Amino acid sequence: MTQNNTRLGIMLMIATTFVFAMQDGISRHLAAEYNVLMVVMIRYWFFAAFVVAxxxxKAGGLSKAAKTKQPLLQAFRAVLLVAEICVAIWGFTVLGLVESHAVFACYPLLIAALSGPVLGETVGWRRWVAIGVGFTGIVIILEPGFGVFQPAAVIPLVSALMFALYGLLTRYVARQDSATTSFFWTGTVGMVAMTAVGAWFWEPMNAPDWIWMAVLCVTGALGHFLLIKCYEVAEASAVQPFAYLQLVFASVLGVFAFGETIRHNVAIGTGLIVAAGLFTLWRERQSTT
Incomplete structure (x- = not known):
């Protein structure tokens, strides 16, 4: 039975963002040494086992979890997410955690912008203004036209767009399927798709990195477990703003573990994106209460 404990939900969301930030840091380390596709493939083996468990x-077991009236859409969601993870980790290796997460933070704004054409939802003028402010922040981060623009900076933007589409499709399939069904398809189909691709890029891994890989797999399962518990005890609208702490944790990790720096334009642009995203979440909550 779903509880309503906002304080516990916030604590669980903070723990979730910390675990996911650590996962991103480990992914950045491993992907710098080994092929991204292999790293994600091994991670998904463990994730699929967790999803099946x-x-x-749940009541009805695996047969009920796998039952869906929209298998093609569920499969597409799963493949889209695993592809997004590959793109995101690639971005970590070429751009770093700080700037990747700074740009990726715009995904709630992309969800708001695309919710109209994809889901038929109404987006008011206030949210459109917030979306515009957020994208101004992206422009400030990317610095086009100043002679220092890196094409690699587009990678986290593509990742954010893919994740936003995944989020919208998740809301769409939820009209007919349970969260358990969507979670099951996400893990199992993602694992099959990733194995079909990643197996061709297998590389020998040294012992210390196998330990890091084991930690990566555990943090992946732990993060999703904490997130599930978070949404069980509190409303999503109450805890979602705290998801932005992943940006903070990842940035701290990027600076102290990988020697990255936070440029002034990145700090300013990120501030605009987060402020616009928080306003969008607040407006969404107001419209549903």
């Missing part, structure tokens, strides 16, 4: 414990 969760589904098996």
């Amino acid at each position: 969760v589904a098996a414990r």
